Amino acid sequence: MTDPNEFLQFEGTDGYIASSSLIDAVNAAIALQRPLLIKGEPGTGKTLLAEHVAESLGHPLEKWHIKSTSKAQEGLYVYDTVQRLNDARFGDGNVSEIRSYIKLGAMGRAFNADKPHVLLIDEIDKADLEFPNDLLRELDEMRFTVMETGDEVVAKIRPLVIITSNNERELPDAFLRRCVFHFIDFPDRDLMQQIVAVHHPHLETKLLDQVLVKFFWLREQNQLRKKPSTSELIDWISVLLRSGMTADDIEQHIPFLGALLKNEQDTEALDEYSERGGQYPSEWADLGPRYNN
Amino acid sequence: MFLDLFYELRDQGVPVAMNEWMTFLEGLGKGLHGSSLQRFYNLARATLVKSETYFDHFDRAFLKVFEGVEGALDIASELDEWLNDPKAFEGLTDEQRAMWEHLASDELLQQLMERMAEQDERHDGGGKWVGTGGFSPFGHGGEHPTGIRVGGKSRNRSAMKVAEERRYKDYRTDETLDVRQTRVALRRLRQLTRTGTATELDLEESIDETCRQGGEIELVFRPEKRNDVRLLLLMDVGGTMDPFYEPVSNLLTALHAERGLRDFQAWYFHNCPYEMLGKDARLLRKDAIPTGDLLRKLNSNWKVIFVGDAAMHPAELMESMGNIDPRKxxxxxxxxxxxxxxxxxxxxxxxxxxxxxxxxxxxxxRAIKKIFPMFHLSTDGIEQAVKSLIGGKSLH
Known part of the structure; x- marks a missing residue:
């Protein structure tokens, strides 16, 4: 590379429709070598983004799925003491070589790799309150020391770090300051049509319209506890197609409601609505001005 | 025009710090804005704003600063102009300039404190001491672009922090209380004990035991450390408590999110607890339980936090049949x-x-303060309250 400002660019892939601001945010994270923090409603494709960025850049992807019990240390490395004790007992393996019992975690592997990686830290808000702070130095300097051996793992090539959060809890300021941030908006009508077309390319327009009108109408119902999201819409369309439903079948009904609403109270609320004689919209015009300009 | 955006964002309440601003400039330096205002906007938002709750503030600030700029904005020349502003970098060597670029705002403050402590005489000019006319980041009327002004009129408009304006008042922990701060304060509410099933490998004990067995591997397990604190929250609702809705609801959110507690219960009353406590803030009779029953059910090791302004008519506290609700x-x-x-x-x-x-x-x-240690519902106050709940019984 002659131009120091030159860097690999992400431009979306065939399987992933990204808005221009998302593309700019991803490219900013690549160029500035900062972690990219992605927030958004569940089901808007946060995790999927990492896969497609990796695919588009041609880099392997390391995934680190965070649980409530996850510790920062686990992403770096784990020292398998029990295995070593066992080997000592039965004379297997090279017990005196402590390094063979150090297993690198996702972050450790991404640092240690010879070619650039994409590192996904998925749902960081699930972990303990201090978790993001425990990773500050590792994310800044891209290096850490294996305490047991004194070895230092240094990233030869800085991986692109993508972090997702569902907003279950607030992240510490010091952590946020280091990230490039993007919030995935819920897709609007046009973008949603493109997204559906990626997953169901042969859907007829009339059916698609009916499906989307119902879907966006459902999302407008504020009494729902859990609004359906993109991934539920895609599943719902699959079910409709497989059962051979046509646009007419869903003009006045919402069949297979279970694919869209995952909460029992929500399903009941909707049943009640139709028992009371409530009507479902069948035209874009029945929805608000947000969908009709 | 660039700095206007920075100041406008801060005015709108977006918490942008200098290191984020530097990240943004670095992005501009790499040409990430391309040549369109839209991409410039995307870059600015991705690097300067860290929560979607501030997007609206960002939009307002952006609009205000760049109103009337249409289509292609000549960002490159604007940026050059700013970076080459002779006033901004007068007297700075390359090294100093590089150092400046890496200074984060919190560090600036910290260094100021340290140097104030070091300094024992008045100083003008020069590169290290707090004084006037120098190019160190501290002092007033200086040329350092990110300098903290210690009083006096700023000659250089890029002096970024002015202590007198209390730009940092949001960080004052005795005033504000957000959910995260509350949670951090509540974290001290911990007494770790090992109870329950043994699931965690006790490495040291395993090695000792293995040695004792002459090399036969003996794995020793112990129960994980768990928080043993059970917390009872008794809350005053309605009436004079209404203005305090926000700090109280933040406290509640933080408590409900605190999964570390062994047990947690919340009961409600109006002004003062009497015979009955309500299950929720509506204080419905059907959901109420007798206070006496609650005392019988919960052992004396439960920690109790009252939340209330303790302000009422003296009769409500001191007299029989004092309950302000005539039905009760x-x-x-x-x-x-x-x-x-x-x-x-x-x-x-x-x-x-x-x-x-x-x-x-x-x-x-005054009367209630004599019975219970009373603390202000602020981050500091919660910390002190937690200390008094965990430590030895305080004298009051």
């Missing part, structure tokens, strides 16, 4: 209930959302 009979005086609660539980603390300066104006606050 309360023969026992409110203050006697408070004493009963105090006698039953080892540790009780009272959090008062009202400003501490006003506490002594109320007879009832």
């Amino acid at each position: 009979m309360s023969e026992t005086r409110g203050i006697d209930w408070l004493h009963k609660i105090d006698d039953h539980f080892h540790r009780v603390a009272w959090l008062n959302p009202e400003m501490p300066e006003l506490w002594d104006d109320f007879e009832t606050v």
Whole structure:
């Protein structure tokens, strides 16, 4: 590379429709070598983004799925003491070589790799309150020391770090300051049509319209506890197609409601609505001005 | 024009710091904005704003600063102009400039404190001491672009922080209380004990035991450390508590999110607890439980936090049938209930959302303060309250 400002660019892939601001945010994270923090409603494709960025850049992807019990240390490395004790007992393996019992975690592997990686830290808000702070130095300097051996793992090539959060809890300021941030908006009508077309390319327009009108109408119902999201819409369309439903079948009904609403109270609320004689919209015009300009 | 955006964002309440601003400039330096205003906007938002709750503020600031700029904005030349502003970098060597670029705002403050402590005489010019006319980041009227001004009129408009304007008042922990801060304060509410099933490998004990067995591997497990704190929250709702909705709801959110507690219960009352406590803030009779039953059910090791302003008519506290709600009979005086609660539980603390300066104006606050240690409902106050709940019983 002659131009120091030159860097690999992400431009979306065939399987992933990204808005221009998302593309700019991803490219900013690549160029500035900062972690990219992605927030958004569940089901808007946060995790999927990492896969497609990796695919588009041609880099392997390391995934680190965070649980409530996850510790920062686990992403770096784990020292398998029990295995070593066992080997000592039965004379297997090279017990005196402590390094063979150090297993690198996702972050450790991404640092240690010879070619650039994409590192996904998925749902960081699930972990303990201090978790993001425990990773500050590792994310800044891209290096850490294996305490047991004194070895230092240094990233030869800085991986692109993508972090997702569902907003279950607030992240510490010091952590946020280091990230490039993007919030995935819920897709609007046009973008949603493109997204559906990626997953169901042969859907007829009339059916698609009916499906989307119902879907966006459902999302407008504020009494729902859990609004359906993109991934539920895609599943719902699959079910409709497989059962051979046509646009007419869903003009006045919402069949297979279970694919869209995952909460029992929500399903009941909707049943009640139709028992009371409530009507479902069948035209874009029945929805608000947000969908009709 | 660039710095206008920075200041406008801060004015709008977006918490942008210098290191984020530098990240943004670095992005511009790499040409990430391309040549369109839209991409410039995307880059600015991705690097400067870290929460979607500030997107609206960002939009307003952006609009205000760049209103009237259409289509292609000549960002490159604007940026050059700013970076080459002779005033901004006068007297700085490359090294100093590089150092400046890496200074984060918190570090600036910290260094100021340190140097103020070091300094023992007045100083003008030069590169290290706090004084006037110098190019160190501190002092006033200086040329350092990110300098902290210590009073006096700024000659250089890029002096970024002015202590007098109290730009940092949001960080004052005695004033504000956000959910995260509350949670951090509540984290101290911990007494770790090992109880339950043994699931965690006790490495040291395993090695000792293995040695004792002459090399036969013997794995020793122990129960994981768990928090043993059970917390009872008693909350005053309605009436004079309404203005304190926000700090109280932040406290509740933080408590509900605190999964570390072994057990947690919340009960509600209006002004003062009497015979009955409500299950939720509506204080419905069908959901109420007798206070006496609660005392019987919960052992004295439960920690109790009261939340209330403790301000009421003295009769509500001191007299029989004092309950302000005429439908509810309360023969026992409110203050006697408070004493009963105090006698039953080892540790009780009272959090008062009202400003501490006003506490002594109320007879009832003075009376309740004698029974329970009272703390202000702020991050500092919660920390002190937690200390009094965990540590030795405080004298009051």
